[in-house]
Amino acid sequence: MSVSVRIPPVLRAHVGGVKVVQMSGATLGEVLSALVVAHADLREQIFESDGALRRWVNVYVDGADARHLAGLETPTPAGIEVVILPAMAGGSR
Amino acid sequence: MTTKGFTEVDANAAQQLLASPERPILIDVREQNEWDAGYLHGATHAPKGTISFAIANIAPDKSAPILLYCAGGVRSAAAAETLAGLGYTNLRSMAGGIKGWSEAGLPVVETTTLTPEQKSRYSRHLLLPGVGAEGQAKLLDARVLLVGAGGLGAPAALYLAAAGVGHLRIIDFDVVEASNLQRQVIHTTERVGMPKVESAAVQIRALNPDVQVEPINGALTVDNVASLLDGVDVVIDGTDTFEARYALNDAAVKLGIPVVHAGVFRFEGQLTVLAPGRGPCYRCLHPTPPPPEMAPGCGVAGVLGVLPGAIGVLQATEALKLLLGIGEPLIGRLLLWDALEGSFTELTVQRDPHCAACGSAATAKGVQS
Known part of the structure; x- marks a missing residue:
């Protein structure tokens, strides 16, 4: 089951500069685990040491915040899009 | 609907229409100086001479209910005939115009507080449904x-x-x-x-x-x-x-x-x-x-x-x-x-x-x- 994972610009250096990677997994947790296995540098950026999502990283499954769905247990049927989106700096300077 | 392609209503009937769930689009067809002196709440301004061009933006749907008024009811009847000729089917003209409205003791005649310079500067806003003089006044405040x-x-x-x-x-x-x-x-x-x-x-x-x-x-x-x-x-x-x-x-x-x-x-x-x-x-x-x-x-x-x-x-x-x-x-x-x-x-x-x-x-x- 292939899921598109959209990587935010600030993390793209860790995945070879691409915007979207294809991952497999029946749940968001499985998809993100596969992602950090494939791109080990991302683990520390996305996950706390206890395996929870870092609080400043928001993850959207099919356009909705996974924290308001079932978190890492949120199902990820094939073809769905996962968006990883950390807080973005502003534009004053 | 009369053979003219529109219906005339008096001020009280107009007010009831405007308060109803099927509130018609209210269009003031008078000239700029008349509009500036006061207009009905919620009205869009489209002088009679320009209405055949302006109407497509004000009412893209030709079956939408439209209520037109002017000072005394003559120009709005003429404007309604123009719109009927363009294929608009749900037209009313307010007999007696804004004069009759005021004489019937009906409220909410608003005056725009914009200066002539402001009317020129914000003219593109004033043409917009949802902005108009009321909206511009909100922005200025x-x-x-x-x-x-x-x-x-x-x-x-x-x-x-x-x-x-x-x-x-x-x-x-x-x-x-x-x-x-x-x-x-x-x-x-x-x-x-x-x-x-x-x-x-x-x-x-x-x-x-x-x-x-x-x-x-x-x-x-x-x-x-x-x-x-x-x-x-x-x-x-x-x-x-x-x-x-x-x-x-x-x-x-x-x-x-x-x-x-x-x-x-x-x-x-x-x-x-x-x-x-x-x-x-x-x-x-x-x-x-x-x-x-x-x-x-x-x-x-x-x-x-x-x-x-x-x-x-x-x-x-x-x-x-x-x-x-x-x-x-x-x-x-x-x-x-x-x-x-x-x-x-x-x-x-x-x-x-x-x-x-x-x-x-x-x-x-x-x-x-």
């Missing part, structure tokens, strides 16, 4: 706080000033640098070295003397944020520090003031409206700030100059929608723009019931950013 006169604040301030938002309070602690000019179009080469808020004030006054600018050369902090928000209707968040953003959020939540939030990075931007009580606040989205390396500013990461320009103008657009009470503000929706892909993505964002700032047990007063 409005007060917007712009936090930052940089990449986002510069374009937002220019367009809000052009739109005639009457009072712009701008806070920024920087001076104009040459490296700003690639995107911060409110500043100029000769004003390099000047405090940004002063440079912005010069440009805004040159663009629109209707706008009162209140430049504040300094930083937004937890200590001054409440006074900065005093009397403000909408905030444009163009901050680039998370300390300022959280301080702004917590105070705006307490005071119930909507914040148009945005962020930019290289070729991508994001935008949402944080409206207290109607959608999430910034802490609902991001309860804790990221470490600095996760959210580098434009000075570190670079940014395509037009990117904050476009996002800043979208912020101004959202602010105008909020001030005018029109459209669907981006409340509970986070809009992402990827300039290189040329794609917009919309994400749903929700309130966090446990949010430290706006949740049921909010403790924002003691929250540390």
Whole structure:
């Protein structure tokens, strides 16, 4: 089951500069685990040491915040899009 | 429907129609000077001579109910005949006109307070359904706080000033640098070295003397944020520090003031409206700030100059929608723009019931950013 994972610009250096990677997994947790296995540098950026999502990283499954769905247990049927989106700096300077 | 293709109604029947669920589109077909002296609440102005051109914008649907009036009922009957000839099928003309309306003791005749100069300057707004003289008067009475006169604040301030938002309070602690000019179009080469808020004030006054600018050369902090928000209707968040953003959020939540939030990075931007009580606040989205390396500013990461320009103008657009009470503000929706892909993505964002700032047990007063 292939899921598109959209990587935010600030993390793209860790995945070879691409915007979207294809991952497999029946749940968001499985998809993100596969992602950090494939791109080990991302683990520390996305996950706390206890395996929870870092609080400043928001993850959207099919356009909705996974924290308001079932978190890492949120199902990820094939073809769905996962968006990883950390807080973005502003534009004053 | 008569053979003329429209029906005549008297003032009392007109008032009942206007109060009914199938409220007709109300069109005043008199000349400008008559309109200026007073018009009916909710009316759109389209002088009889121009109505055959103006009608497509006012009523794209030819079966929509339309009620026309003039001074005494003659010109509105003629205008109704014109519209019937164009295929409009649900037309009424108010017999007796606005004169009969007033004589029947009916209320709410409004006068526009715009000066002749303002009518000329804002003429494109005055033509717009949903804006008009009433909307323009709202904008002229409005007060917007712009936090930052940089990449986002510069374009937002220019367009809000052009739109005639009457009072712009701008806070920024920087001076104009040459490296700003690639995107911060409110500043100029000769004003390099000047405090940004002063440079912005010069440009805004040159663009629109209707706008009162209140430049504040300094930083937004937890200590001054409440006074900065005093009397403000909408905030444009163009901050680039998370300390300022959280301080702004917590105070705006307490005071119930909507914040148009945005962020930019290289070729991508994001935008949402944080409206207290109607959608999430910034802490609902991001309860804790990221470490600095996760959210580098434009000075570190670079940014395509037009990117904050476009996002800043979208912020101004959202602010105008909020001030005018029109459209669907981006409340509970986070809009992402990827300039290189040329794609917009919309994400749903929700309130966090446990949010430290706006949740049921909010403790924002003691929250540390």
